[in-house]
Amino acid sequence: MTTTATSNAPHKKASTYLAIALVVATVLVLLFVIRLLDREPRTDDAYVYADTIDVVPEVNGRIAELAVRDNQAVRQGDLLFRIDPRPYQDALARARASLVALDKQIALSQRTVDAQRYNAQSARAAVERARAAAEQAADTLHRTAPLLSQGYVSAQDVNLARTAQRATQAELAAAELQARQAAAAVSGVDALVAQRAVAEAEIAIAELNLEFATVRAPFDGRVVSLKTAAGQFASALKPVFTLIDTRQWYVVANFRETELKGLRAGTPATVYLLSDAGRRFRGTVDSVSYGVLPNEGGVALPGGLPRIERTLNWVHVAQRFPVRIRVANPDPELFRIGTSAVAVLYPGRGGDAGHR
Structure with a gap:
């Protein structure tokens, strides 16, 4: 019995040393992982994102041609669909015809205006002639009247001069009245020209529609x-379908607020998708969110701040904020909006830090 106990002592001592070594190794590995996570924060709370638009027609009508199918890739400028153009072609033809008719009306009215202006000029010339005759008759009367008392002219001559002077004054008054009437008759084509501008605007609207x-x-x-x-x-303005902008893909990763220190636009990152975890994609931080809806903030409204649920309600857990990562070399066949992803950030490193 003494020999057996003596032989087991070294064995127990070795087991103790081994256990201590395993504990120390575990602690060292844990410290390394903590330091690594502190230097290179990562999260699997991430998903793929791309900008989208609702494709809506700007005019009403029946879809005459639908040139795409669901989930089809398209290039810029490709035909998506065509609304029946006949009502808008007719509207354009009608607007152009209205402009032609208005131009003809303007030309006819212009000729009438030209004639009116000629009549006004003639009336003004008649006024000048009547004024000259009136002045001459008045001058004759002024010269003749003093000669009556001297016997050089007869009373009849003075009466004739006075009658001529009154007649020329009446003719001048009549000519001035005709001149005013002729001037008032000159209407112009300004109103029709203004209507032409309206017709041109209607043509532009019809062409745009x-x-x-x-x-x-x-x-x-x-x-x-x-x-x-x-x-x-x-x-x-009612959507027909949605179009994903595949020119640029992003990964939106929710990082704890304690991991945001040192993050800024341009921080390098590496992402991979759970649909193909063997492939790594390089990226850079595009932006870091400046607001999320607190748990006490009530119901999240569409288009408002993002809501990110905390996993433990009975412990104060660090809030997570969305970090938007621009992917540099996305695979168009692999990236889909909403795909689960994992993101690793390299704050404080150069542009090649995440390119492993």
Whole structure:
């Protein structure tokens, strides 16, 4: 019994040393992981995001041609759908015809105005002639009247001069009245010219509506949520489908507030998707959110601050804030909005820190 106890002592001592070594190694690994996470924060609370727009027609009408299908990739300028253009073609033709008719009316009115102006000029010339005759008759009377007392002229001569003077004054008054009437008759074509500007504006609107009847892709993207077909009546400002902007993809990662120190636009990052965890994608921080809805903030409204739930309600847990990461080399076949992702950040490092 003594020999057995003696032989087990070294064995127990070795087991003790091994246990201590394992504890120390575990602590060292834990410290390394904590330091690594502090230097390179990571989170799996992330998802893929891209900008989207609702594709809506700007005019009403029946869809005459639907050139895309759901989930199809399109290039900028590709035809998406076409509204029946006939009502807008007719409106454009009617506006152009109205302009032609108005131009003819302006030309005819201009000739009339020219004639009116000629009559006014003639009336003004008649006034000048009548005024000259009146002045001459008045001058004759002034010269003749003093000669009557000297016997050089007869009373009849003076009466004739006085009658001539009165007649020329009456003719002058009549000529001035005719001149005023002729001047008032000159109407001009200003009102018709103003109507022409309105007609031109109506043509521009009709051309724009006809252009709006054809809807094309504003950028490279992918069609989603298409739930209609040719023949459906499309209403202005009512979405027909959604178009994802595939020119740039992002990963929105929710990091704890304690990990935001040192983060800024341009901080390098690495992301990978759970759909293909073997591939790594480089990226940079595009922006860090400056607001989330607190748990005590009530119900989140559409378009308001994002709500990020805390996992423990009975412990004060650090709030998470969305960090938007711009992906440098996304795979267009792999990236989908809402795909789960993992993001690793490298604050305080150069632009190549995350390019592993």
